[in-house]
Amino acid sequence: MTKERVVDVCRMYADLLMQCGYAPERCALTSFSVEGRVLFAIRARHVVWMCQEVPKLIAEDRVEKAMRWLGFIQGVLWTDGHRSLEDMKKDNMPPGAGFDRERV
Numbered sequence: 720m721t722k723e724r725v726v727d728v729c730r731m732y733a734d735l736l737m738q739c740g741y742a743p744e745r746c747a748l749t750s751f752s753v754e755g756r757v758l759f760a761i762r763a764r765h766v767v768w769m770c771q772e773v774p775k776l777i778a779e780d781r782v783e784k785a786m787r788w789l790g791f792i793q794g795v796l797w798t799d800g801h802r803s804l805e806d807m808k809k810d811n812m813p814p815g816a817g818f819d820r821e822r823v
Contacts, residue, residue, distance in 0.1 A: 720811055725785055726774045728810050732792060733770035735801060736763050743768040759799060766795050 733743070746765035769788050776785040793810075796802040802810070 720786075721813070722777045722782060722785075724811070724813065725782075725789055726777055729770040729773040729789065729792065731810070732796060732802075733767050735796075736767045736770075739763070739801075741767050743771050762795050762799060766792050 737743075741760065741763040744764040745768045746761055769792055773785050773788055773792075776782075776788065793802070793807050797804060797807065
């Protein structure tokens with residue numbers, strides 16, 4: 720995955736969550752004593768913030784950290800039901816590349 724693709728995917732994910740009403744906000748909680756919808760919203764806002772930070776990491780040539788953050792972002796999007804695993808496999812592919820379901 721190219722640096723440009725990482726940035727594009729993170730922008731797409733931020734847009735997706737912001738369209739759902741989540742504004743970027745870094746989570747300052749060190750432990751979670753909240754449940755349900757509140758925790759869901761905290762995660763979503765934090766992920767939007769992370770998505771907006773990834774381009775900065777890429778610009779600083781901190782690609783390994785950006786890739787770890789992308790993995791975390793995608794994990795949250797999957798567990799919270801915003802994206803399927805198949806969707807994110809396609810997101811990670813170069814534009815125009817084919818998706819071979821048998822090689823998964």
